[in-house]
Amino acid sequence: MEKKEEIKIVATNRKAHHDYTIVETYEAGLELKGSEVKSLREGKVSLRDSFARIVDEQLHLLNMHISSYEKASKFGHDPKRTKKLLMHKREIKRLMGKTFEKGYTLVPLKIYFKGSFAKVELALVTGKRKYDKRRALAEKEAKRKIERAFKERQIS
Numbered sequence: 001m002e003k004k005e006e007i008k009i010v011a012t013n014r015k016a017h018h019d020y021t022i023v024e025t026y027e028a029g030l031e032l033k034g035s036e037v038k039s040l041r042e043g044k045v046s047l048r049d050s051f052a053r054i055v056d057e058q059l060h061l062l063n064m065h066i067s068s069y070e071k072a073s074k075f076g077h078d079p080k081r082t083k084k085l086l087m088h089k090r091e092i093k094r095l096m097g098k099t100f101e102k103g104y105t106l107v108p109l110k111i112y113f114k115g116s117f118a119k120v121e122l123a124l125v126t127g128k129r130k131y132d133k134r135r136a137l138a139e140k141e142a143k144r145k146i147e148r149a150f151k152e153r154q155i156s
Contacts, residue, residue, distance in 0.1 A: 005115040010040055012110040013047035018133060020107060020125035026095070028059065029086035030111070030118040035069040036081075040118060042069075045111060052085060052106035052122055054096045059085040061108060061120065085120060098124055 016022075032040065039045070044067035052061050061083045068079055087095075098104050109121045128136070 007112050007114050009110055009112045010043055010118075011045045011047055013050070013108055015048065016107050016109055016123065016125070018136070019128060020105075020123070021128055021132075022109075022123045022125050023104070024124045025109065026087065026091065026122045026124070028120050028122055030061070030120055031084040031086060032066075032118055036066050036083075037118065038071070039066050039069040040111065041113070044069075047108050047111065050108055052108065054092060054099060057089070057092060057096070059087055059092055059095070059106075061085055064108065085122070095124065103127065 046065040048065075050061060050064040052059055054060075063080065064083060065079050066081075095106065099106060103126045104124055105127075106122050107125050109123050111118065111120050113119070
């Protein structure tokens, strides 16, 4: 019988769902230093303003901030260091073709541990316009009002 790998979510990029329209999602491994892994396990990471870029047929994650680990020696890590993402070469080439199209970019949605490995859920996204964001907020608010009305009707 196979043992299911436990998934522990460390951080999510909630702003990405508001700012972008998600087209596809991918899973990629993270290449980290030891002190980064320890800090990541403590949840000291920020995905705000981070994005992925393909350079020389390799996938890199930029602007992700992993706070330095307090118990690490003076040889810790740089919090804003560019991290290499691990994916199959054919997936990277496919992403390279899509990101060169107009308006597509790669944004991390969440970081999690799958078993003992650190993983990133990447999304191929397009930017939302201001009016799209307003419409999404209005729809969310209307849905909330309907839910409240149903709940009140069931209680009475």
